[in-house]
Amino acid sequence: MRYTGLDIALDTNNKLWLIEANSAPGFYYLVRDCGEELVIEWYRKTLLLIFSQ
Numbered sequence: 001m002r003y004t005g006l007d008i009a010l011d012t013n014n015k016l017w018l019i020e021a022n023s024a025p026g027f028y029y030l031v032r033d034c035g036e037e038l039v040i041e042w043y044r045k046t047l048l049l050i051f052s053q
Contacts, residue, residue: 006046016050 005025009017030039 006043008046008050016053018050 005022005027007019007022009019011017027039
């Protein structure tokens with residue numbers, strides 16, 4: 001998968017939970033308006049945050 005959409009929830013104890021990974025997320029408008037590099041950097045930072053806890 002080139003891109004995967006992640007649905008993440010934050011509970012009342014500030015713990016992050018991965019709800020699901022979507023194999024066909026709707027990034028078209030985000031990439032069109034902001035560029036592919038922004039999406040890649042956003043996901044990199046999100047994954048680092050999740051897995052560093």
